[in-house]
Amino acid sequence: MRSIYVVFGLLMISSMIMQCTDGVSSSRDKESALTIDTSAVIAQGNELATRAQSTLLANVSKAMQEGGPVHTIQFCNTAAMSILDSVAGDSNISLGRISDRYRNPLDAPTTANDKTAIEALKNTTPTSSTSIVLGEKDGSVTYYKPIFIGMPTCLKCHGDPESDLSNDTRDILTSLYPQDRATGYKMGEFRGAWKINFLKPE
Numbered sequence: 001m002r003s004i005y006v007v008f009g010l011l012m013i014s015s016m017i018m019q020c021t022d023g024v025s026s027s028r029d030k031e032s033a034l035t036i037d038t039s040a041v042i043a044q045g046n047e048l049a050t051r052a053q054s055t056l057l058a059n060v061s062k063a064m065q066e067g068g069p070v071h072t073i074q075f076c077n078t079a080a081m082s083i084l085d086s087v088a089g090d091s092n093i094s095l096g097r098i099s100d101r102y103r104n105p106l107d108a109p110t111t112a113n114d115k116t117a118i119e120a121l122k123n124t125t126p127t128s129s130t131s132i133v134l135g136e137k138d139g140s141v142t143y144y145k146p147i148f149i150g151m152p153t154c155l156k157c158h159g160d161p162e163s164d165l166s167n168d169t170r171d172i173l174t175s176l177y178p179q180d181r182a183t184g185y186k187m188g189e190f191r192g193a194w195k196i197n198f199l200k201p202e
Contacts, residue, residue: 038133038141041198045131045143049194052087052095053147059083061153069156069169077104077176092199097147099192103173103182107192111136114195117144122190126150139200147191158185 063075081096088095100118102108109115113134120132124146132144149155155164157173161183165173173180185191 041133041141041143042131044198045133045145045194045196048087048093048095048196049131049143049145052084052194055087056080056083057151064153064156069166070172073157073169073172073176088196094195094197094199096195097192098144098195099147099182101181101192103177103180105179113142117142117193117195121146121193124190126188136197141198141200143194143196143198145194145196147193149185149187149189149191152187155185155187158182158191160184 059079060072060076063072084095084097097107098109098114098118099107100109100122109118113136117132117134121129121144124130126148129146129148131146134142134144136142149158157165157169159165161170165183173183182191
């Protein structure tokens with residue numbers, strides 16, 4: 001959390017500087033200052049997102065080896081959230097995923113910033129991806145990083161329902177996720193985004 005405290009200190013200093021110059025600052029000036037001062041958030045966000053991705057993929061790969069797609073879907077349904085909570089490891093950090101083609105309705109974009117981030121990232125590719133940092137009204141900061149379909153194994157649960165998913169896989173998805181929108185993907189396609197919220201230190 002040390003880097004997060006640094007970034008909020010920088011944000012406060014930037015705000016003071018803007019107030020002491022002309023007394024009036026344009027929204028563009030404020031936005032530029034905030035963008036410059038998000039480097040620590042981006043660094044920690046990248047670290048957490050990378051760790052979350054590798055931890056989740058390792059557990060999903062293990063589940064796939066143990067029982068195939070049906071077992072893996074059941075595993076994700078019960079264990080994915082606790083795995084991500086353990087990666088966050090701090091009460092001031094909230095870590096999760098969002099997608100406009102969600103599997104779990106809890107992953108649907110709900111805030112204005114969520115929707116802005118998804119729209120900004122959905123046309124990126126694995127070679128042109130970037131991260132986004134947006135400030136929240138409560139003073140917290142949210143980091144977003146795109147997620148792509150990166151391995152052929154992913155298509156066993158997220159690919160074309162007719163050619164990639166088995167009958168058993170379709171049945172378990174219908175049972176556990178009746179609102180599922182997360183199929184029909186191809187390799188390299190945008191899947192959603194990591195969402196990491198850093199609460200403002202008291």
